[in-house]
Amino acid sequence: MKLRILIADDHEVVRRGLCTLLQTHEGWEVCGEAKDGREAVEKAKLVRPDVVILDVGMPNLNGLAATRQLIQQNPQQKVIVLTITDSDQVIREALDAGARGFVLKSDAARDLISAVEALQQNRMFFTPRVNDMVLAGFLDKGHNGSNGDSNSPTLTPREREVIQLLAEGKSSKEVACLLNLSTKTAETHRSNIMRKLDIHSIRDLVVYAVKNDIIQVQVSSPATQSTPGSAA
């Protein structure tokens, strides 16, 4: 029987690349595609893939929150997270959410096949940096259970979903609609988040979401900074 893979990335060009790459492997098939985390969670319910490959930076529901929901939906679900950065924060979140594979997008063409193979054999696959971190965390465990998280208050998975949508500019009403909540409940989540994080404006909330990799912003640095060295 074929190994069935669901892929999620908001860029179709990347999905095409992933499909091409994965379908070169005998015995694997891409059984579904999604363009954000929410769609991935919905499709996984329908198509029941063996492995889900999720980009981290996606609109509506990012890959980390989607991982959490996928594992909640099916604790055996194998998830590989695809990311442009292996920052401590993203690694920690991905592991915490239950991802069993972690691949840098820049290395995907090289590592993704090995990652899927590893998961297929019930092993995990991490970049060297993640391996180091996991090991360090393991060795450190005796000292301090949840190391390093002192400045990040605990948000519930639902609050993380809400914070992403608010940071993407959606109103409480739109959040309510997307998450099937009443507007009042969405507003309660919003005020709980602001209280927990001790922030008082949407601007600060956006800053928090960016700093904590809940949303990713495109920095147009090449354009704005390229002029000094632009001699042809």
Added chain:
Amino acid sequence: MPVRILVVDDHPIVRHGLRTLLGGRPEWEIVDEAEDGIEAVEKADRLKPDVVVLDVSMPRMDGLEACRRIRKSVPKSEVLIVTQHDSPQMMREALGAGARGYIVKSDAARDLLAALEAVSQHRPFIAQNRGQVNDSE
């Protein structure tokens, strides 16, 4: 004769995707790939492609600088920027650097073929709903 294309992006997976989107069409030929601006300039010089499909954010040399250099050294090669930056400012910078077309990665599957067709005929291509370009070139 097919349109000869050089594909430039630092992520191999995106290059795979671009290849797939262009795949199987005899009118397009991908002559080579490059993974940063420096390699792009060097390969454009050597291969003189009709179109360079160029990412913006890349290590060593970004796509805008590469675009300027390619347009200077191989004026016959047109540049189509394919970027994740969905901003009018970046678009203007790209056109200012000599690019003939500008599309956003999230819409590449929809826009790539039309953009290549236009650019290979030396016509400008700006993706719809990308804001208006008042200062094209």
